[in-house]
Amino acid sequence: MQAALTMPFVVPRAPELPDATWAAYALTTLTAVPLVWRRSAPVAVYFAVVAAGALYRFSVDGPGQPLPYPGLVAVYTVAALSPPRQRLGIAALTFVLVFPSVATNSGAAKELLFSLFVFGAAYVFGRLTDTRQAYVRAVEDRAAQSERANRIEAEQAAARERARIAREMHDILSHAVSLMVVQAEAGPLAVRTAPERAEAMFDGISETGRDAMAQLRRMLGVLRDDAALQGRSPREPQPGPAALPLLVERVRASGLDVVYETAGEPRPLPGDTGTTAYRVVQEALTNVVRHADATVALVRLGYRPDLLEITVTDDGRGPERSADDVLGHGLIGVRERAAAHGGTARTGPRPDDRGFELVVTLPIPSVGSGAEVGS
Structure with a gap:
């Protein structure tokens, strides 16, 4: 200047x-x-x-x-x-x-017009500068808000993933350890009175442990980012309703008589829904083994047009066994799983006061290409 x-x-x-x-x-x-x-x-x-x-x-x-x-x-x-x-x-x-x-x-008129023009141009350029700066600020604010939203979403996604992994770990370990403890405690008595039954119990302990290790390896394989390791250990799908008969057989080996039945027309379930159904039954049977002092349990999967109803009942300690007795991480996880699918979970004594029941409803979304047929 x-x-x-x-x-x-x-x-x-x-x-x-x-x-x-x-x-x-x-x-x-x-x-x-x-x-x-x-x-x-x-x-x-x-x-x-x-x-x-x-x-x-x-x-x-x-x-x-x-x-x-x-x-x-x-x-x-x-x-x-x-x-x-x-x-x-x-x-x-x-x-x-x-x-x-x-x-x-x-x-002169020429000077007048020129002066009005240059001062008008200076004013217009000033307004254009203000508009451009306001636009840049708005873009920067949107970018900052988007970054904050992405960060919050990533943190929430990480928290949901941690909760999911915690539920999976609890379900796998709690079920396996509970069965192994029950069978191990009954083993010494069976050795003295029924050696063939004791042998079956120890086989059951071994099979339960191997299955738990296999499921843990699958879960850890999902968490690892090592491409070479993934290449040597391909991932397997999470268990679904088709794996329930095997689960029921392992629980029977612990001494609990489990009846498994289905109602309605079994049909393919999306992978997440099928896995949730399996985990709900697994956790329910684990609680029966650990808390109910029952001799018989019934697992029933009822297929409706747009709903899957899972019912697990037992003939155990009924009204004396309040929900607070078993309201640990397991049933909290069951409720969280059901809520994640837009479903419900209800626990309490059976209507006839002769045991305990867990009823979970899961909406069945449209069948995806990776769905698994429930058995």
């Missing part, structure tokens, strides 16, 4: 014009100095520039300027940074001041 204001003072003037003085140069500089504060006080700087320009015009005979550079910058800054009422007021004031300024100079 100062360089532009200095140029008329270093260019040789016509012989009939008076020489440029240091006083005129100082007043010219005075019109540019307030621009240092134009961003913090644009309106005040505008009036300071106008006052310095008027002082220059009426007090000294300087060389003049081809363009009112400080005034244009001041108008641009007010248009870009000031609120609507202030910038519109400054625009109107500038329009009014152009007329006496031109009249005291050449008074």
